Amino acid sequence: MIQLPDSFSYVRGRETLARSQALRRSWPFVLDLCVAGIALACFYAVVQLARYWFGHPMPQIAISLSPRALPRYAFYSVVRIWLAYALSLFFAIGYGYTAAYNRRVEALMIAGLDILQSIPVLSFLPGVMLAMVALFPSRQLGVEMGAILLIFTGQVWNMAFSFYSSLKSIPRELREAATIYRFSPWQRLVELELPYSAIGLVWNSMVSVAGGWFFLMACEMFVLGSRDFRLPGLGSYLQTAASTGNARGIIWGLFTMIAIIVATDQLLWRPVIAWSDKFKFEQVETTSRVRSPLLHLLQHSRGLRTLRQHTIEPFAESIYQKLAENRQRDTEVSRRLTASDRRRRERWNATLRALALAVVVGGVLYAALHALSLLHQVTRSEFFEILLGAFATFLRVNTALLLASAWTIPAGVAIGFHPRLARIAQPLAQIAASVPATALFPVVLMALIRIGGGLGIGSILLMMLGTQWYILFNVIAGAMAIPTDLREVATLFHFTTAQRWKTLILPGIFPYLITGLVTASGGAWNASIIAEYFRLENHTMQTLGLGAVISAATDSGKFQILLLATIVMAMMVVTINRLAWRPLYRLAETRYKMSS
Template sequence: MYGGLIIAAAALATFARVLAMMGLSIVTGWLLGYASLRSRGFESAYIPAIAVLESVPVIGFFPLVLIIFVERIGGPLGVEMAADFLVFDAVVWNIWVGIYQAFKTIPRDLEEVADNYGLGFLGKMRKLYVPYSIPRIAANLFPSFADGLFYIMASEVVSVGVHTYEVFGIGTLLTEYVAGGQMAGIYYSLLAIGVGVAGFMTLFRYFARASVAKYGLDTAAQIRRRERPAPRLGSSAWVTLARPMRRLSRYAASAVLASVARPVRSVSGRAPRLARAAGYAIGIAILGYIVYSSYRLIAAVPAATWSELLSDTPAMLYALAVDYGRVAVITGASFAISVLAGYYLATHVRASAIVIPAVQTIAAFPPPAYFPLIYMATYTYMEALPGGIGAEVYVFILGFLSTFYYVFFSFWMGVQSIPVEFWELMDNYRLGFWDRLRRVVLPATLPYLVSGISSTVNSAWGGLMVGEYWPGVVPGRNLEVNVGLMKLLDVYVSQGYLHRAAWASLLFGAVVAVYSLLFTERLMNLSRSRYVVEEGIFAA
C-alpha cells in the first residue's frame, strides 16, 4: 500500500510538472507570437530560432542545464529548475509554432475591425488573438503532453559521470526500479502512467472539440446544450462563434451602418514602428552576440584542429543529407496516413470516439521504453535483409512513432475546423473523396498541415539520434546504421571527440536555419495569403 501511494504521488508530480510547463509555453507563445506580428525583424529571427532549437534533442541541453541551474543555483531548487527546463524544452516548440501560425492566419477583416475600434494590446489579445489561437493550441496539447512524457526519465534523472541529479517523479522511480530489477514496481509505474495518460487525453480531447465549437468560425462541430436543441449540420446560422469573435463581427456590421454618424477612429502608426524598431534591435543584439561568441571560439581553436574539422566536413554533410532523406520518408508516411485516417475520423464521430483516445494514449508512451521488446521479437528476421535494410526499418519505426502524431492531430483538428458552409457546398456538388481532398480539405487545412509538418521534420531528429546508434538495445546486441549525422554525434560524444561533435552540431544548426527560412516561413506566409478558409465566410 505504501509503495502504491509513492507511485501515485510520483505520477502526480510528473503530470503536474508537464502541465505547468505546457501552461508556461502557452503564455510565452502568445507574447512572442504577437511580437512576431509587429516586427518583421523579430519574426525573421524568431522562426529560425524555433526551428533550430526544436531540432536539438533534449539531451543536447544537458551542459547548459548543468552550468546554469545545477552548479550556479544548486540545491534542490537548482535541480528542480533543471528538470523543469528540460521538460519545457520538450513541450514548448510545437505550441509556439501553432500559436505563431494561428496569429499569422487571422482573417484581415477581424484585424481591421480591431484596429478601427482602437483596441490596444490587451484588448486585441483578449478579444481576438487569444480566442483565435485556442483551436490551434488544443491541436498541439496532444503532442506536447506526449513529448513531455517522452523525456520524463531524461529530465527527472540527469547522470553525468559519477554524479546523478534527480527530482521526485515517476521517471525517477522507474529508473530505480529498472536498476534494481523490481518488475512489480515497473509494472505499477507503467500502469500509473497509463491511467494518467488516459484521463488527461480524455480531457484534452473534450477541450479540443469544445474549442473548435466555441472559437471556430461556424464549423460543423457543435456543443450541445440542454436548454436548446442541437443545431442541424446544415444550418447556416453562426451558432458556434466565440463571444469575442461574435462581438467583433457585430462591430464590423455596426461600423458600416454608423459610418456617417460616427467617424472611424484612426490608428496611430507610432506603436507598430516602436515595436518594429525594438524587434530589429533585439535581433541585431542577438546576432552581435552570436558573432562575437563565434569569433572568440574560432580564435581559441588551433589551426591543426580547424584543418581536421574542415577535412571531416564533406562526410558530415553527406551524413546530414542521408538523415534528411530518412526524415523525408518519415514525414511522407506520416502525412499520407494522417490525411487518410484523420479525414475518416474527423467525419465519423463514433469511430473517432474510440480511435482518437487510443492513439493519444499510445503516442504518450515513450517509444524507447517498449522498442527493445519489438527489436527482440524481430531482429532475427531483420538481420536477414541485405545492405543494412533492417537497421533502416528500425530507425524508421522509432522516428515514425516519435513524430507521426504532429501531423495527425493537426490535420484532424483542421478538418473539424472547416466551416459548415464548405461541407454544404461539397455535399451540394456531390464531390467524391479525392475531389474533396484536392479542392477543399487540403487547401483549407494547409495552415494546420504546415504547423504539423514543420514540427514533424524538426522533431524527427530525436528518434534518429536514438535509433541510429544504440549500443546494448538488448543484451548482447547493438542497433547501428551505416551512415547518419546523428550516429556521428553519438559516436563522437562516446569516444570523447567533443570538438567534432560541436562542429557537426554547428553545421546541423546552420542547415536547419536555412531550411526554416526557405520552407517553414514561406509556407506559413503562403497559408496566410491564400489558404485561410475562414476568410471565405467573409468573402461570401
Template sequence: MLPVYALLSLLRMTFAYIFSLIFSLSIGILAAKNEKAEHIIIPLLDVLQSIPILGFFPIAIIFFINLFGSYIGAEISSIFLIFTSQVWNMTFGVYEAVKLIPRDVEEMARVYNIGRFLYVRKILVPATMTKLIYNSAMSWGGGWFFLYASEIISVGNAQISLPGLGSLLALSLMESPPRIDVALLSVLVTMFLVSFTYLFIWRPLIEWSENFKYEYSAGERRRIRLFEIPRVRIPPFLYRSFFRAIRYISKLPLRNFMARLGGILRSRAVIIRRVFFLLLTAFIVYAVVKTALSITPESISSEYIKEPDLVLMASLNSIRRVLAVLLISLSWTVPVSLLVGRGKHWNEFMLIFEIAASFPIPVLWPFLVRYIVLPLGEGGFEVAAITLALFGAQFYLLFNSLAGVRSIPSDLEEMRRVFLVKGALYFRKIVIPGMFPSIVTGLITAWGGAWNSLIVAEYIKVGEEIFPSKKSQYGLGTLLSIAAWEKGDVSSVIFITAVLTIIIITINRTFWRFLYNYSAKFRVE
C-alpha cells in the same frame, strides 16, 4: 514510491506547459503581427524545433546547474528540457492561427479603432484557441514522450537522476538484465496519467474550442460550455464529480481580488517595469560572469572535429531516415484525418491518438532488439530506427491534419450540399485546400519531431548492449547520445548540435519557407 514519482513528473510537466503556453502566445502573436519580428522569429523557431532535446543539454548544464547548484539546477534543467519538447509545436500553431484570421475581421478592428489590449483579448487570443488547444494536446504527449531524457542529466562522468517516471523507465532498461517489469509498470502509470488528462482536461477543451471557429454564414449553432460534460463511455459520476469541483473552485471570490490587484499593478506599472528590468539585468550579468568562469579550454574542444568523415556519414544517414519518416507519416495521417475528422467516433479516436503519441518508446527497445535488430542485422537496425522515429514525428502531422479538417467552415459544407459537390471533386476543391495550411504546419513540426526522435531512434541501449554496433550506421542522434549520456562531453554536444543546425537552416530556407508561403494562398476569406 511510484505515486510520488508520478506526482513529481506531473508537476514538472505542468510547469513546463505553463511556460510553453506563455511563450507560444506571446512569441506566436508577435511573429504573426510584426513583419520585422517574423523574419527573425520564424527561421529561429524552425531551427530550435528541429534540435533534439539533448541539443539543449549544454544550456542546462553550463547555465542552470552552474548557476543554481546540482539539485535545484537539475530540477530547473529538467523543466527546461521538457519545455523544449512542448513549446515549438504550440508556437507554430498560434502563428498559423493568427496569420489565417480573415481580412474582414482585421478591417473591422481598424474601422472601430479597437484598442490594443481589447484587440489581443477579443480577436487574437480567441482566434488561436482551436489550433492552440489541439497542439497543446499534442505537445503534452510530446513532453511525456521525452520525459525519460529530461529526468537524467549527465555532467561529465557524473549522472543526476531526478525521481520521476522517466528516470525510473530509463534506469530500469539500463540495468543488466533489463527490468522489464519495472519499465512496464512505469509505462502503465504514464498511460493512466495521459488518459486522465485527456478525458478530463484536453477533451472538454477541444470541444469548447469549437466555439472559436470562424463561420461565414448566419446559421444557428449551439454554444458549448467549457465545463459541459461530454458523452463518454465511462461512469458519468466521475465526470460530474470532477467538473462540480472545478465549478466550485471557479465560483470562489477571486474576481474582486484579481481586479484590485490589477488596479494596483496598473497604477504602479512604470515603477514595477523599471525594477523588473533592473533585477533581470543584474541576474543576466551574474549568470554570464559565473558561466564564463566555469568554461575552460578543454571544455570547448570536441573529439568529433578530428573525424569529419564520421560526421558527414552520420549526417547523411540521419537525413535519409528523417525523409523516410516524413513520407511514411504523410502516407497514412492525411487519409486517416479525412476519415476520422468528421466521423461519429471522433472522441474515441482522439483518446487513442493521444495515448499513442505519449507512449514512452524506450520500453520497446528490448523487443525491437530481440525480434528485429538481431535477426535482420544491419537492415533490422534501419527498420527499428525508422519505426522509433515515426512515433516522435507522425502524430504532429496527424493532429495538425485533424485540426485542419475540423476547422473547415460549415458554410462551405452547406454550399457543398446545395450544389451537390461530392466524391473526388469535394476533396480536391474543398477539403484538401481547406486543410492544406494545417498539413504544411504539420509537416514542419513533424520534420522537427523526427530530428528530435533521432536520440531515441539512433541509439538503442538494452542492458550492456548498444546499437548500432557499426560506425557505418551511426547517425547524428547516435553521436549526440554518446556525447551526452556516455561521456557527458558538453563540447561534443555543442559541435553536433551546430552541425545539425546548419543542415536544418539550409533545408528550411530552401524548401519549408517556400511551402509555408505557398500555403497562405489557401486562406479562406
C-alpha cells in the same frame, strides 16, 4: 386490471417533479464540494513539492523498481511536464505574437525558431543543467529546474509555430472589425487572436504534452561526462527498467503512464476541446458539437459562477477601463507634443534599440569566439563522420515523414469531421502519442533483430512513433476548423470524393498541415538522438547517424563534437525550411487563407 384514479397519477407526477428539482438543487452543491476538495489536494501537493525542491540536493538517487514507488514518481513527473507546458504556452504566445506583428524581426525570429526546434534535447542539456545547478547549488531546485527546462525544449516549438501560423491566417474582415471598434492590443489579443487560434493551440498542446512524455526518459536520467544525473520520476523508472531488461517494471510503468494519460484526457483535454469548439470560424452553426459532461458541470457550478462574477469579471473590467484611460491619455499627450519633441522621442527610442542590439550582438560574438575555440579540437575524421551521419539521418527523417503522412492525413480528416469518431479515436491517439516509444522500443528492436533487421530500420520506426502525432493532431485541428457551411455546400453540390479533397479538405487543412509537417520534421531530427543510439540490457546499440554522434558525445563529455554536430543539424534543418517549408507557409498565408 385495477384502474388508478387520476388524482393518484397527479400525486405521483408531483412527487417525481419534486425529486428532480431537489436533485437539481443539490447537484451544484456536490460539485462545489468536489471543486473545494481538488483545491485542497492541490494545496497539499504544492506543500509537499516545496519541501522536496527546497531540500538539499541528493548526490546519487537509486531508482526503485518497486510498484509502490510509482505514485510518488508519477506525481513528480506530472508536475515537471505541466510546469514545462505552462512555460511553453506563455513563451509560444509571446514569441508568435512578436514574430507575426514585427516585420523587422519576423524573418530573424522564424529562422531562430527553425534552429531551436531542430536542436536536440541533449544539445541543450550541458548548458541548461550546469547553469541551473550553479544558480541553486545548495538546493534540489536547481536539478529540477534543469529537467523542466529540458522538457520545455521538447514541447514549445510546435505551439509557437501554431500560434504564429494562426495569427498570419486571421481573416481580413475580422482584423478590420477590430480596427473599427478601436481595440487595444490587449483587447485584440483576448477577443480576436487567442479565440481564433484556440483550436490549433489546444491540439498542439496535446501533442506537446505527449512530446514531454516522449522525452521524459532522457530528461530525468542522463550522464553528463563524469556526472550521473537521476531524478525520481516515471521517466527514470521506465529507463531503468528498459536498460536492465525488467519486463515487469516496464509493464507497471506503462500501466501507470496510461492511467495518467486517460485521466488527463477525460478531466482536461475533453472539456477543453468542447470549450474551444465554439471558436470555430463559420457562418452556420453545426448541429454536431463536441460535448463534455465535465465541462457542462463546471459551467453550472454555483461556486465557480460566484467566483467568476466577483473576481475575474470585475478584474477584467478594471483592466479594460485602465487600458482605455491610458490610451486616451497617451492620445492627448501625443497631440500636445511638438514636432521637436516627437523627433527627440524617436531618437531616444532609436538609441535604446541600438544599445539593445549592440548588447545582443556582443553576446553572440563572445559565444561564437568561444565556440570556434572548441571546434579547433575536432579532427578531420570526426568531421567527415559527422557529415556522413547527417546524410544518413536526413534520409531516415524524410522516410519517416512520408510513411507518417500516408496514414495521418486521412485518419486526421476522418476524426476531425466526425465528432462521434473523435470521442473514441482522440483518447486512443492521445494515449498512443504519450506513451514513450523508447519504453516499447526494446521489444520492437528485439523483434527486428530476429527477422534480420536492426537499429538502422528500427530508428525509422522510432522516429515515426515519436513525430507522426504532430501531423495527426494538426490535421485534426484543421479539419475541425473547416466551417460547417462549406462542408454543407460540398454536400449540396454532390462533390465526389476527389472533388471534396481537392477543393475543400486539402485547402482547408493546408495551413495546419504545413505546421504539422514542419514540427514533425524538427521532431524527427530531435528524436534521432534516441532512435540512433539506444541502451538495451546494459549494452549500447548505435547506427550511423547524426543523433548517434550527439548522444555518444554527450555520454563521453566531448563538447566540441556535440557543438559541431548540433550546428550541422541546425544548418540542415534551416536550409530545408528555407527551400521548402517557408514557401509553403507563404502559400498558406495567401492562397489558402480563410476569408470572404
